[in-house]
Amino acid sequence: MELLHIQKKIRNLLAERDGILLAHNYQRGEIQDIADIIGDSLELSLQAAKVVARVIVFCGVHFMAESASILSPEKTVILPRLDAGCPMADMITVEQLREKKLDLEDPYVITYVNSSAAVKAESNICCTSANVISVIKVINGKRPILFTPDRNLGQWAQEKTGRKMTLWKGFCPTHHRLTLEEVHTIRQAHPDALFVAHPECRSEVLAVADHVCSTSGMFHFIESSDAREFIIGTEEGMLHPLRKRFPDRRFFLASPTMVCPNMKKTRLEDVYNALLRMQPEVKVPEEIRIPAHEALKRMLAIPRDK
Ligand code: 13P
Numbered sequence: 001m002e003l004l005h006i007q008k009k010i011r012n013l014l015a016e017r018d019g020i021l022l023a024h025n026y027q028r029g030e031i032q033d034i035a036d037i038i039g040d041s042l043e044l045s046l047q048a049a050k051v052v053a054r055v056i057v058f059c060g061v062h063f064m065a066e067s068a069s070i071l072s073p074e075k076t077v078i079l080p081r082l083d084a085g086c087p088m089a090d091m092i093t094v095e096q097l098r099e100k101k102l103d104l105e106d107p108y109v110i111t112y113v114n115s116s117a118a119v120k121a122e123s124n125i126c127c128t129s130a131n132v133i134s135v136i137k138v139i140n141g142k143r144p145i146l147f148t149p150d151r152n153l154g155q156w157a158q159e160k161t162g163r164k165m166t167l168w169k170g171f172c173p174t175h176h177r178l179t180l181e182e183v184h185t186i187r188q189a190h191p192d193a194l195f196v197a198h199p200e201c202r203s204e205v206l207a208v209a210d211h212v213c214s215t216s217g218m219f220h221f222i223e224s225s226d227a228r229e230f231i232i233g234t235e236e237g238m239l240h241p242l243r244k245r246f247p248d249r250r251f252f253l254a255s256p257t258m259v260c261p262n263m264k265k266t267r268l269e270d271v272y273n274a275l276l277r278m279q280p281e282v283k284v285p286e287e288i289r290i291p292a293h294e295a296l297k298r299m300l301a302i303p304r305d306k
């Protein structure tokens with residue numbers, strides 16, 4: 001089907017089904033272009049909870065659709081590709097987490113939103129890459145902290161807050177792949193560009209960044225910066241919304257290897273077919289949803305840092 005034709009058919013079906021289309025910043029450009037809301041993982045679910053639509057079509061990965069289901073249990077949440085998972089979220093299971101909690105004798109568990117609903121349900125509080133510092137700061141200084149699943153985000157937050165934590169060994173393969181050598185090479189090619197990195201990158205890469213922030217933080221940083229050129233240390237899809245929003249600036253991907261195969265699985269055809277069949281649906285069972293929601297609510301009560 002021709003691009004504009006299928007995009008139009010999806011928009012028509014969305015109207016018929018009383019649905020909204022959410023797209024993460026890393027999704028393919030042609031999907032972002034027809035989305036009602038584009039943003040970072042948590043932002044999307046929070047916005048979706050506010051709208052009256054009956055159906056949420058989540059173009060992202062599985063844990064994001066779960067977050068939407070946790071926050072909007074009355075809505076039907078469709079994930080067009082059920083096989084779009086997150087390798088980092090899969091690096092921790094509930095059983096492993098329970099075992100570690102016993103080992104550490106009742107730690108306070110902070111879990112990054114890039115995790116399964118079941119792992120969130122076993123955690124005290126959630127965090128995002130945008131509010132991790134604020135979350136750590138409100139935790140009682142005496143209680144040991146276990147941070148899951150991203151060791152790079154945890155390491156960065158540990159350095160920023162000076163708070164020692166036990167870090168789970170998970171990582172995002174897409175961000176962890178970026179090496180210091182690649183950063184040096186691209187900086188030499190674009191000496192005037194600022195290097196902006198996502199905290200899922202390795203610590204030696206973050207140490208040389210001009211700014212470290214979440215995908216939503218990147219928009220704020222670029223908006224307030226006088227620089228004209230930026231090297232972007234996050235997943236490739238991010239260049240699409242940045243170039244749309246800032247047509248007078250130039251953006252370079254830190255490395256051509258920064259592509260998340262799971263984020264690229266969803267195509268327009270998948271969205272169209274999912275809307276036609278109204279599946280695959282993602283629904284978090286109540287016994288997991290309620291405790292996972294508690295961990296998210298504790299996080300949402302804390303003001304967000306930039
Ligand atoms: P944010 O969109 O929260 O910055 O997360 C990055 C990411 O890796 C999502 O999969």
Ligand code: SF4
Nearest residue numbers: 061086087172174260
């Ligand atoms: Fe998971 Fe990384 Fe892909 Fe995000 S970019 S979905 S954290 S593997």
